Amino acid sequence: RKEVEQDPGPFNVPEGATVAFNCTYSNSASQSFFWHRQDCRKEPKLLMSVYSSGNEDGRFTAQLNRASQYISLLIRDSKLSDSATYLCVVLGYMDSNYQLIWGAGTKLIIKP
């Protein structure tokens, strides 16, 4: 089982709709969680950190479910510019060290 797993998608969503996707992690001791977005052939950019109490930034809401070991990202009123790959990152324990472990990403396509 991979340390961090995401549905690769693509999620094809009409503009204006709400979309949500999850990211599961295997190590219950994981401490920090992040969402990044990555446009095609560009570097990842930090979208938001994920706090235990959940957090919201404009149209984006991130939540952490420790019991089920997943984080989620909700995008409301989706825009064409939201089309990207969304990568989750977990501070987990691997190779005898804490490391930031990346999922392979979920591809989101917003259609007009």
Added chain:
Amino acid sequence: DTGVSQDPRHKITKRGQNVTFRCDPISEHNRLYWYRQTLGQGPEFLTYFQNEAQLEKSRLLSDRFSAERPKGSFSTLEIQRTEQGDSAMYLCASSPSGTTGNEQFFGPGTRLTVL
């Protein structure tokens, strides 16, 4: 513009040659990371520096790979005797220390093609 720069942006080399990439992090960040990313995958951790000290190195990093950060500012990643499987995007990221130390900011990457 995140402030992390990488050079070169693209590198094409023949198998067996050595290549070196440079990363300049955001100036006040003392943590620096190197990742490798191939198509359809997330970034794969290679190594990590806290100031000039190399604190972690992935087991996936073969002896052909070496990284330095001699003065705790810029870093170099060298790949010796390149192989076709080394073709990938090499990403550098930096982060501050403290409670926000895991929020990483990436450079534009160096795309390596080994022929």
